Amino acid sequence: MSIFTALLAGLLFGIGLIVSGMANPDKVLGFLDLAGSWDPSLAFVMVGAIAVGVVAFMAARGRTISLLGEPMKLPASKQIDRRLVGGSVLFGVGWGVAGFCPGPGLVALGMGDVKALVFVVATLVGMALFEWFERRGRSS
Numbered sequence: 001m002s003i004f005t006a007l008l009a010g011l012l013f014g015i016g017l018i019v020s021g022m023a024n025p026d027k028v029l030g031f032l033d034l035a036g037s038w039d040p041s042l043a044f045v046m047v048g049a050i051a052v053g054v055v056a057f058m059a060a061r062g063r064t065i066s067l068l069g070e071p072m073k074l075p076a077s078k079q080i081d082r083r084l085v086g087g088s089v090l091f092g093v094g095w096g097v098a099g100f101c102p103g104p105g106l107v108a109l110g111m112g113d114v115k116a117l118v119f120v121v122a123t124l125v126g127m128a129l130f131e132w133f134e135r136r137g138r139s140s
Helices: 002-020 025-032 041-060 082-098 102-110 114-139
Strands: none
Touching (some): 002 102, 025 041, 025 082, 025 102, 102 114
């Protein structure tokens, strides 16, 4: 059942990204271009996503088992540290340069966007480098 619900959630998420324009890097870069021809329409998408997220996290607070019977895996740390800030900055720079973040990048790749292929490969290389540095740091 969890594979089916994950597939359904992924399809719904992907369709939402396409409909909202988040899978279109030109639309995203237009939103990020505050000094040029700014397109504020994605702000409404973000506000809607935040509203849904707030409601979902409020419903999940204090639960140990999800509605589907799976264990809840919510973030435990509330600490803002150098790694969190650095990762956020790196994410923001990548989003601003490419016009993609991971979800929309995968959706655009599925739609055949060549730029998305470059983005997804770079993301995978970055993830592999992170894992390598993590393992190297733990063994020292």
